[in-house]
Amino acid sequence: MRTSLILRIGTKLVLPFILLFALYVQFHGEYGPGGGFQAGVITAGMVILVGITFGLGAAKRIAPPGLVRAMVPLGVLIYAGTGVLGLLLGKNFLDYSVLSASDPAHGRGLGIFMVESGVLVTVSGTMTALFYAFVERGR
Amino acid sequence: MSSVQAHLPALQVVLPLLGSLFAGFVRREATGFALALAVSWTAAVISAVLLWQVLQGGPISYHLGGWPPPWGIEYRIDLLNAFVLLLVAWVGAVTMPFARRSVAFEVDEGRQGWFYCMYLLCLTGLLGITVTGDAFNAFVFLEISSLSTYVLIALGRDRRALLSAFQYLIMGTIGATFYVIGVGFLYLVTGSLNMVDIAQRLGSVPLEQTRAVAVAVAFLTVGISLKLALFPLHVWLPNAYAYAPSLATAFLAGTATKVAVYLLVRFFAVILAGSPAFGPLQLADVLLVLSIAAMFVASAIAVFETNLKRMLAYSSLAQIGYITLGIGIANQAGLTGAIVHLFNHAIMKAALFLVLGAVFYRIGSVKLHDLAGIGPKMPLTMAAFAVAGFALIGTPGTSGFVSKWYLAVGAFGHSGWLLVLLIVASSLIAVVYVGRVVEVVWFRPPSPLAETAREVPPSMLVPILVLAGATIWFGIDTRLTADLAGKAAAMLLAAVR
Numbered sequence A: 001m002r003t004s005l006i007l008r009i010g011t012k013l014v015l016p017f018i019l020l021f022a023l024y025v026q027f028h029g030e031y032g033p034g035g036g037f038q039a040g041v042i043t044a045g046m047v048i049l050v051g052i053t054f055g056l057g058a059a060k061r062i063a064p065p066g067l068v069r070a071m072v073p074l075g076v077l078i079y080a081g082t083g084v085l086g087l088l089l090g091k092n093f094l095d096y097s098v099l100s101a102s103d104p105a106h107g108r109g110l111g112i113f114m115v116e117s118g119v120l121v122t123v124s125g126t127m128t129a130l131f132y133a134f135v136e137r138g139r
Numbered sequence B: 001m002s003s004v005q006a007h008l009p010a011l012q013v014v015l016p017l018l019g020s021l022f023a024g025f026v027r028r029e030a031t032g033f034a035l036a037l038a039v040s041w042t043a044a045v046i047s048a049v050l051l052w053q054v055l056q057g058g059p060i061s062y063h064l065g066g067w068p069p070p071w072g073i074e075y076r077i078d079l080l081n082a083f084v085l086l087l088v089a090w091v092g093a094v095t096m097p098f099a100r101r102s103v104a105f106e107v108d109e110g111r112q113g114w115f116y117c118m119y120l121l122c123l124t125g126l127l128g129i130t131v132t133g134d135a136f137n138a139f140v141f142l143e144i145s146s147l148s149t150y151v152l153i154a155l156g157r158d159r160r161a162l163l164s165a166f167q168y169l170i171m172g173t174i175g176a177t178f179y180v181i182g183v184g185f186l187y188l189v190t191g192s193l194n195m196v197d198i199a200q201r202l203g204s205v206p207l208e209q210t211r212a213v214a215v216a217v218a219f220l221t222v223g224i225s226l227k228l229a230l231f232p233l234h235v236w237l238p239n240a241y242a243y244a245p246s247l248a249t250a251f252l253a254g255t256a257t258k259v260a261v262y263l264l265v266r267f268f269a270v271i272l273a274g275s276p277a278f279g280p281l282q283l284a285d286v287l288l289v290l291s292i293a294a295m296f297v298a299s300a301i302a303v304f305e306t307n308l309k310r311m312l313a314y315s316s317l318a319q320i321g322y323i324t325l326g327i328g329i330a331n332q333a334g335l336t337g338a339i340v341h342l343f344n345h346a347i348m349k350a351a352l353f354l355v356l357g358a359v360f361y362r363i364g365s366v367k368l369h370d371l372a373g374i375g376p377k378m379p380l381t382m383a384a385f386a387v388a389g390f391a392l393i394g395t396p397g398t399s400g401f402v403s404k405w406y407l408a409v410g411a412f413g414h415s416g417w418l419l420v421l422l423i424v425a426s427s428l429i430a431v432v433y434v435g436r437v438v439e440v441v442w443f444r445p446p447s448p449l450a451e452t453a454r455e456v457p458p459s460m461l462v463p464i465l466v467l468a469g470a471t472i473w474f475g476i477d478t479r480l481t482a483d484l485a486g487k488a489a490a491m492l493l494a495a496v497r
Helices: A005-027 A036-054 A056-062 A065-088 A104-136 B002-006 B008-026 B029-057 B079-106 B109-131 B135-154 B160-190 B195-202 B207-228 B236-243 B246-274 B283-304 B308-329 B332-363 B379-393 B399-415 B417-443 B458-476 B479-496
Strands: B060-063 B074-077
Touching: A005 A036, A005 A104, A036 A056, A036 A104, A056 A104, A065 A104, A065 B008, B002 B008, B008 B029, B008 B060, B008 B074, B008 B109, B029 B060, B029 B079, B029 B109, B074 B079, B074 B109, B074 B195, B079 B109, B079 B246, B079 B332, B079 B458, B079 B479, B109 B135, B109 B246, B135 B160, B135 B246, B160 B195, B160 B207, B160 B236, B195 B246, B207 B246, B236 B246, B236 B308, B246 B308, B246 B332, B246 B479, B283 B308, B283 B417, B308 B332, B308 B399, B308 B417, B332 B379, B332 B399, B332 B458, B332 B479, B379 B399, B379 B417, B379 B458, B399 B417, B399 B458, B399 B479
Parallel strands: none
Antiparallel strands: B060 B074
């Protein structure tokens, strides 16, 4: 599959920046617009761009379908697991303050970080899985 | 032990959620079934303990994340939702052993793991709606249960299952949207999402804002009525029930619409309790008319339906009419009747749909003419059908009689003989459609398909017999059902006055 030279080189150039921007959105979510959902969509957008430019095979080398399918429940599992961690440490479900022994506010920040990374995993997995499902229709 | 007990409200929802995630992670049929079975029964035990705790010590309040209400999400369990939790969890637990063979027979090989994942997710959503005291949290769980329900329906092998799932998706999304718009209006007026808090703040709403409350009530009522399939908003239900896998149908018929009914009752109680100046909503009259229409129209359609799953689906619409009738009557006996019927109807409908699942497992059809003469071939299964069918009619000695008795008493107190006569008349239509099936099944010469039928294996038979037995048990011993429902109704009415 041959697409325009500009498109191929251009895609290769922007790929790392897309991923970097996704990570920025992910970790800046507490202070500005963004968070796990948006970062997940951007990450999946990177895979989709590769898929459109270089074909489905190239996209699947970056994000194997088995991994993508496992990511969907895995992210929610991270989220729920963080909640259960609060239970195991003797507080209520989803109470993150116990995650830090010294400072409850710090613990809550840590909890939000873990939950958001779970959101990232599930959203990027789901978006990519949807893309695969649509592209593979009729094959 | 006591430390676990304090967290049971959260565990009630979190365990099915975790189970569903693991099932989705593994995606194997055997693991999925084992997880679903273990989780369903654990959830059932938790619901029983919670009910016991509520009976002993009054309402339970659980603060998610340690944030106190009204800022944080509160799980609040009183008599009413402890009762509904018990119903949902136990219907799930009792029907689950049936799943193994039924799902293996009715769902494509590669998708059986997903079935259990979605089943557990649906259970999570339904339990979550019931347990939460937060209006927006209820919306989230409503979406969880709805989305997983669409998948459960679409897993049916019949190609029409896809179309029915899509139809339900459109209607269900409209319903959920209306619900969230209604919650939005309540938030606009009160600034709170906690149901108890909303009720308190509504009392001090200035007069010029009561119109916003009226709009909220309208949106909430239409949105939730779509979910519970009140008469003119019911079109999604018959197809969805007819083409979903049998176990999904039995589970959904027993739980999904019942949880929506619970949500309706809860919101009426919140709004009426909070805003007595808001006074007699004309809503009750609308509800009465629509319920009576459902009781007659849906029963009449059921009489002429030859696909038995569709027949039972229409009968469900009629029975939901009885429940909403009780809500519209809104006196002690009427509300008791509504809550008892919510419980009793769930059990008898789950039993009836499981019987059809068993029949489908043996002969691959649920058309009336294919079932001719199948009675002597599958005697226990078909006897259970007859028992649950008689309960549907409201024969004395079955649970249906208890709920209809309370409804009739409530109806008499509300508007005299007319409503009572309508209840009896619509029950007579049920005699026709149940009687027709019983006659064909037992007294006709066997059809070619029915010749080949044998009794189903114990893992399928036992759930059917337990549920059918329960319809008789709760027809005689009403300590669990009617007494609790009566207390819950008294609690709701006391809050409103």
